[in-house]
Amino acid sequence: MKTWHEIRGFPLAVRLLLVNQLGVNTGFYLLIPYLATHLTENLGLSAVVVGVVLGVRNLSQQGLFIIGGSASDRLGARGVIIAGCALRTLGFALFALGDGLAVLLAASVLSGVAGALFNPAVRAYLAQEAGERRAEAFALFNVFATTGALIGPLLGSVLLLVDFRTSALTAAGIFAVLTVAQALVLPAGRRAEPSGSGLLGDWREVLGNRAFLAFALAVVGMFTLENQLYLLLPDGARDATGWDGAAGIVFLVGTVANLALQLRITRTLKARGSRGRWIAVGLTVMGLAFLPPAVLPGLVPVLAGALLLYIGVMVAQPFVMELIPGFGRPGLTGTYFGIFYVVSGIAAAVGNAAVGWAMDTGEQGAAWLPWACCALFGLASALGVAWLHRRGALPANPVPEVAAAVGERSRA
Numbered sequence: 001m002k003t004w005h006e007i008r009g010f011p012l013a014v015r016l017l018l019v020n021q022l023g024v025n026t027g028f029y030l031l032i033p034y035l036a037t038h039l040t041e042n043l044g045l046s047a048v049v050v051g052v053v054l055g056v057r058n059l060s061q062q063g064l065f066i067i068g069g070s071a072s073d074r075l076g077a078r079g080v081i082i083a084g085c086a087l088r089t090l091g092f093a094l095f096a097l098g099d100g101l102a103v104l105l106a107a108s109v110l111s112g113v114a115g116a117l118f119n120p121a122v123r124a125y126l127a128q129e130a131g132e133r134r135a136e137a138f139a140l141f142n143v144f145a146t147t148g149a150l151i152g153p154l155l156g157s158v159l160l161l162v163d164f165r166t167s168a169l170t171a172a173g174i175f176a177v178l179t180v181a182q183a184l185v186l187p188a189g190r191r192a193e194p195s196g197s198g199l200l201g202d203w204r205e206v207l208g209n210r211a212f213l214a215f216a217l218a219v220v221g222m223f224t225l226e227n228q229l230y231l232l233l234p235d236g237a238r239d240a241t242g243w244d245g246a247a248g249i250v251f252l253v254g255t256v257a258n259l260a261l262q263l264r265i266t267r268t269l270k271a272r273g274s275r276g277r278w279i280a281v282g283l284t285v286m287g288l289a290f291l292p293p294a295v296l297p298g299l300v301p302v303l304a305g306a307l308l309l310y311i312g313v314m315v316a317q318p319f320v321m322e323l324i325p326g327f328g329r330p331g332l333t334g335t336y337f338g339i340f341y342v343v344s345g346i347a348a349a350v351g352n353a354a355v356g357w358a359m360d361t362g363e364q365g366a367a368w369l370p371w372a373c374c375a376l377f378g379l380a381s382a383l384g385v386a387w388l389h390r391r392g393a394l395p396a397n398p399v400p401e402v403a404a405a406v407g408e409r410s411r412a
Contacts, residue, residue, distance in 0.1 A: 006136060006140065006263060010130065010133070010140075013125065013129045014129050014137055016182065016185055016186055017129075017186075018140055018144045020081075020085075020178055020181075021144045022147055022151075023148065023175070024085075024118070024178065025144075025145050025149045025151075025152055026152045026155065026174060027092070027152065027170075027174035028148075029153050029156065030153070030167060030170060030171045030174070031152075033152075033230075034156055034160060034164065035054070036054060039053060042164055043099050045101075053104050053108050056108040056112065057109070058112065059112065060108065060112025061111075061114075061116045062112075062116075062341070062345035062349070063116075064113055064116035064117075065116050065339070065342045066335070066338040067116060067117075068080060068116045068118070068120045068338055069120035070199055070202060070203070070334065070335050070338060071121070072120060072333075072335075072338075073124070073335050074199070077125035078125070078182070080117050080118065080121040080334075081117070081122055081186070082182050083117055084114045084117030084118025084119075084121065085175050085178045085179040086175075087113055087117065088111055088172075089176045089179055091107045091110030091112075091114060092107070092111060092168055092171045092172035092175060093168070094106060094107035095107045095168045096164075096169045120334050120337040120341060121334060123138075123324075124325075124333040124337050127321070127324075127333055134322045135318045135319060136263065136270075138321040138322060139263050139265075139267075139318040140262075140263060141321075142258065142313070142314065143258050143263065146258040146310075147255055153251070154248070155170075202332055203335065205332065206332060206335050206336055206339050207339065211327060211393040212324075212327035212328065212336065213343070214388055215323070215327070215385070215394065216344060217343065217347065217384070218381055219279070219344070219381055219384075220343070220344055221287070221377040221378050221381025221382075222313070222381060223344045223347070224348045224352060224377050225287070225289075225309060226309075227348055228290075228374055229250065229306070229310075231356075232370055233247075233293075233302060233305065233309070234247030234250055235247075235359070236293050236305075237249060237299060240297065240298050240299040241299050249299075250303065250306045253306050253307055254307070257307055257311065258310060261311070265314050266318045269315065270319075274389065276323075278316070279385050280382045280385040281316075282316025282317070282319075283378050283379075283381045283382035284312075284378065284379060284382040285309075285312035286309055286316070287374070287375045288308060289307075289308035289312060289375075290309075290371040290374040290375040290378070292304045293371050294372055323394060324336050324340055326395030355370050
């Protein structure tokens, strides 16, 4: 009840963006986890071609986050969000209707570009509209995103009993509904104001912010470890039980914990100390989450590790999102989020490759190796953030100008 009361206390735009994220993750995870199987088993494509199709989607998204962020600043977040959802609708529909390589590549590019548009734009819009309650807004954002990440695969597994096309068209339909809903209901939000320095000038300003870049690099462990919810932990659950469905228990544990604890954790910690300290604590918990499966066999240690990992994310992630706009002026909020996700995406890809290498190597008699590797990632990131906090390099509070602007709009 407290969660729903908290949601009602936010402006309409924030509430719509929360529902939007639930739909985005539901539609995405309804399709993407099953795409590789469809390409290989249904279409008979080689592993190399499948890798190219999936890689093009990732590259299109990770490499263009900066474009989406800058477009949000210059054109307004609302239009960029709507355009991103419309492109995702088209991309997922192409996955359903086409089986030629050219169509599949086009679907991958459209799906990736869509994510590059609306991901930074949604976060910039949320930061601008939530003002001083940014941490709570991003905490709720995490709740809705996690819930969608659970509903999506479950719904996808049911729809696949019909066929992949039905699943893909359903995912496209979800994004079509989101596109129309946002076009009809989402307010215009803060008007974009030209910076006067040009696009390249905006990028130079952000990339020249050494404190921001140091922070982005310091928290890359968060994204690498969070990705293990879809790689190492499900693999560990399957190995422990011999049952493919055990991976679903990992997501169920996390979703229940997220619904019950996320907002409570954020509100409690926000009133008890600086953001940097809690980010470091959250990253430490994320790293420690991989120790139980490293030293103990069975499903219970894997689930305990998953629960600790989710708790660590609940501690750190809302404050990471809250701090990002504080590194620069409000007019570049989208650009800061865009560049942050470019840096984190590249680093997470490298981290995932390292974890994959550790998993392959561990099969030769060192099963603990990938778990230990992840623990080191988490602890290294925690030390990096703690060092920046100690040096006073992190913004401690929401940007005053953003909060003031929100207040002026609410009084108008």
